Amino acid sequence: MVRSNPQRRAALVDAAIEVLAREGARGLTFRSVDAEAAVPPGTASNYFANRDELLTQAGARVYERLVPDEQTLAEQRAAGRDRETYARLMRDLVGRVSGFRSGYLALLELRLESTRRPALRAILTERVRADLDANIGYHLESGLPGDATSVELLYLALNWLIVEQLTLPDVLSPAERERLVTAAVERIVRE
Structure with missing residues (x-):
């Protein structure tokens, strides 16, 4: 090899x-x-x-390619610490992930395949859990409103929104998707 x-x-x-x-x-x-x-x-x-x-x-x-670049991270660090800013960051996140369509669809395929391959399931579980924990840690250190549960709920909600956008893009218009991301942040994140 x-x-x-x-x-x-x-x-x-x-x-x-x-x-x-x-x-x-x-x-x-x-x-x-x-x-x-x-x-x-x-x-x-x-x-x-x-x-x-x-x-x-x-x-x-896929995860390597989804990590935001240094400029994006710097802009996030310099942004405000309110729900409006948080909603904008989440809309940007949905856009960045959706922009790597093949990567996200490949991850969905890997998740399906992991139901038949325990070793792959173990690796994906470890990787996704580590990513979620990193997001929670980043959020808590950032001073943005909300807590760990807010991050987990947004993770679940926005992941399905991305699936919808990539697999059935005509179900929701771009404006509806943006409105829903904002609504999710406003309803889930307590100041």
Whole structure:
């Protein structure tokens, strides 16, 4: 197994994300990843021991790509500490996550696949829990209104809003989605 080219590995994992989003977990093969990445046949099998490793790394890579850049984090830190600001931050978050459509759809595929693969479920559970805990910690340190339960409730509500937007985009208009994010913050977050 080749592990010496990190750029090639990242390109293969990014290709796996695209395959997952387009074809689902059942369509994810080394051959499909090679084709998506436009590399010679057999390349992916040189970088990953098995399909489970490829699935796991695809999930981790989605989270890496969803982390806000330093400029976004700096703007968040400099923003106000009221519910209106919090609502704007949540609308921005929904927009950023929805903007990586293939990544979020790949995560949904991985979640479905994890119901059949206990090892993948364990890894995803650990990763999602760590992400949720990090979000709670960031929120509590930020001085924004609300508590840990507010963060958890918004996490659940906004995740489904994103699913709706990516899978059935005509159910709610963009204006309705923005209004609902604001309403969720106003109703869930106590000042």
